[in-house]
Amino acid sequence: MSDYEHTCMIRGDGGRTIRAILDQICNKWTLLIVATLDQGTVRFTDLHQQIPGISQRMLTLTLRNLERDGLVARTVYAEVPPRVEYALTDTGRSLIPPALALAGWAIEHVPHIEASRAAYQARTA
Template sequence: MSVAHTGVTPQVGGAEPVGPCGEDDCGVRDVLDRLGDKWTVLVVVELAKGTRRYRELQRAIPGISQRMLTVTTRRLWRDGLVERTVHPTIPPQVEYALTDVGRSLAVTIAGLADWSRDHKDAMDAARRRWDAEHPDETGR
């Protein structure tokens, strides 16, 4: 939502309107920043399957570099979404697991995935209609 946006989205299907948080900071920008990065959702989805060691996470998420996995897990740990356990072995083994808050986020992400599956065909059809009506604009 843009800083200049002051309107409230009208209710759709009985849902509560979506709008600014008011004077209180509801934290939605922080959450969107965290979820909007390239790797967070993939790490949370993988950890929703259970505790994973660092290398297991790295193998399960194609394309993630060691640096980005470290940065992402550290941010999730800092936000209280992930717990990190270091086992005193040589070399040290590090495991990651979702906290209760992280598990509640995983449920929300699963709901978003369900919504996208349920509405994918309708969105594809709407895009095709729009593209046919606006051949000089792709909307991308």
């Protein structure tokens, strides 16, 4: 029995909880936000500028989900204009090593994956 199957049996939810967490972590923007916040505390506007292509709405939604899940801490300062900063929590920082490992795996296997895609395309074209 795999660790995943064992965990699903213990939880009794058929893996729904794990899938929901992985869906959040593996979405298009989460790892980019976490990697950016790994550099330190960042204001919303600076974070938006450092992640090309993300809309303000998507950044806001993703940050809310990360805050809800305990990966990001949001601090609001009572200033005019209001200042909001985001930082990784300890749980958020614990995501960095597996994320780097996954990115390293992807970089290492790019040539093989690209070759496989080309071969598949040639077979199915």
